[in-house]
Amino acid sequence: MRALVTVAVLLAVWQGVVAATGVPRFILPPPGRVATTLWSQWAVIGPHALTTLAEILLGLLLGAALGAAAAMTIAQFAAARRWLLPVLVASQAVPVFALAPILVLWLGYGMASKVAMACLVIFFPVVLAFWDGLRRTEPGWLDLARSMDARPWALLWRLRVPAALPALASGLRMAAAVAPIGAVIGEWVGASRGLGFLMLQANARMQTDMVFAALAVLAVLAVALYTLVDAGLRRALPWIPYDGVKE
Amino acid sequence: MDGPSGVADAIANPPAPCAAAAPLAVRVTGARLCFDGRPVFENLDFSLEGGVTTCLLGPSGVGKSSLLRLVAGLEPPGPGATIAAGDGGPLAGRIAWMAQRDLLLPWASVLDNVLTGPRLRGVTPDAAMRRRAHDLLDEVGLADRAGARPDALSGGMRQRVALARTLFEDRAVVLMDEPFSALDALTRLRLQDLSARLLAGRTVLLVTHDPLEALRLGHRIHVMTGRPAGIGPALEPPGAPPRPVGDPALLALQAELLGRLAS
Known part of the structure; x- marks a missing residue:
């Protein structure tokens, strides 16, 4: 509720700046104008938004699944840890966005290159957060498991993975926050659909109001996605306290 | 549980809560x-x-x-x-081991915590094991809390669950x-009496x-x-x-x- 008030105040400031400076519409359109465009051009914006949403969701699913699998692999196999972990950590230094043109070259202008891009930006936060959780299992639990003659895979699946779920949840929250960035970067480099494509097209034609309208839709998508993921994770992990309160 | 197969099952898996092994x-x-x-x-x-x-x-x-x-x-x-x-x-x-901290798994129910041992050995608990776990919870006075999550229990109750989990392992x-x-x-004092028994x-x-x-x-x-x-x-x-x-x-x-x- 307070967030809405904050947004309203920011919109009012925006409107005030436009009115006070008389800045041309193609530089900075007033918020009312953006809202009108959003309303009248929804038939154009909607399908593009759906494309971007599909890319984000597919990238999120794929990136989270691959990231979780990779984290469990390096947790379980010492060899994987020795050979993969250094590469994984070093590869974080590579700006993933620089790979976008190559991905478009390889996977084409369609949805695949954008899903791959989103997948890539999601992969690293998920792997590192989950792996960090998997290696920090409570020593007392590990002692208990040893005294019970635990078997390696049951130990991973019944103890280390559930114990690391809060860490995985942090990774997934971060993934939900960065997933839209990956999809839009992919669309900027080369696409025929999607909000990022729409923004570039509108920008080239000085339809700044359309750029802002697309941006607003993207922001709502991103916030909705994060909120849903956060709420879902809280419900799925009811034993974890947040701010001292459990669900 | 009907007919001869049910009887055979009862003989193969006696429901005794503590079949103590020979002193070691x-x-x-x-x-x-x-x-x-x-x-x-x-x-x-x-x-x-x-x-x-x-x-x-x-x-x-x-x-x-x-x-x-x-x-x-x-x-x-x-x-x-x-x-x-x-x-x-x-x-x-x-050998079974019981620590100062109860080491209960917060995501598992009280009953599932008693069944931690078989789960960690890769065994899915069968009906006989679940019955035995229930009997042990009954012994420590927590039969009515079998479905609760550990964070809903007091420190004494949690340690009683840990005792039931230790007994479930049935080690010498x-x-x-x-x-x-x-x-x-x-x-x-109450837990001392309970564990001595x-x-x-x-x-x-x-x-x-x-x-x-x-x-x-x-x-x-x-x-x-x-x-x-x-x-x-x-x-x-x-x-x-x-x-x-x-x-x-x-x-x-x-x-x-x-x-x-x-x-």
Whole structure:
């Protein structure tokens, strides 16, 4: 509720700046104008938004699944840890966005290159957060498991993975926050659909109001996605306290 | 459960909550532990008589928990040390361990926590196991909380679940590392009574820093003191555990134990 008030105040400031400076519409359109465009051009914006949403969701699913699998692999196999972990950590230094043109070259202008891009930006936060959780299992639990003659895979699946779920949840929250960035970067480099494509097209034609309208839709998508993921994770992990309160 | 197959099932999986194994003695020789290059204990010999409760009493930091962890197989015994079962067989798979902290899994229900052992061994608990877990929860007075999550329980209840989980493992030797020291006085006394009743007949090592607890529960009480630490001769209080807390003989022996601890 307070967030809405904050947004309203920011919109009012925006409107005030436009009115006070008389800045041309193609530089900075007033918020009312953006809202009108959003309303009248929804038939154009909607399908593009759906494309971007599909890319984000597919990238999120794929990136989270691959990231979780990779984290469990390096947790379980010492060899994987020795050979993969250094590469994984070093590869974080590579700006993933620089790979976008190559991905478009390889996977084409369609949805695949954008899903791959989103997948890539999601992969690293998920792997590192989950792996960090998997290696920090409570020593007392590990002692208990040893005294019970635990078997390696049951130990991973019944103890280390559930114990690391809060860490995985942090990774997934971060993934939900960065997933839209990956999809839009992919669309900027080369696409025929999607909000990022729409923004570039509108920008080239000085339809700044359309750029802002697309941006607003993207922001709502991103916030909705994060909120849903956060709420879902809280419900799925009811034993974890947040701010001292459990669900 | 109808017809002859149900009867056969009942015979193959008797629902007895505690089918205690035959008493098993344990003998430790030449145990050694260093901390920061200085020996905490070295060349230490210690034995657990089969089927009775041995209490190891000592001040904090004397190494009694480390000795217990050595027996539990949680620490390497070090060169020259041997830990042997009285019947000459292996100890692995015949020891249960209970710690000061309950170590309950917060995501699992109380019943599933009692079933932690089979799950960690890759076994999906069957109906007989679940029934036995229920019976054990009944024994510790928590049958009505089987579906609750551990964070809904008090500290005493949680430790009772841990006791049920330890008993579910049904091992000949039970090692208890200050299991009641985090509880309030009254809860502690009740849990002492409960565990004395449920652990009767097994070989138990109870490590504690509370002389009264040792006197209530131990058939044999050893005091561990010094650095490097030594273990004194066994004190065998009269009467069967759990001994009443107001027994004057116990209070006299408590003075004796405090004297040994201070020496």
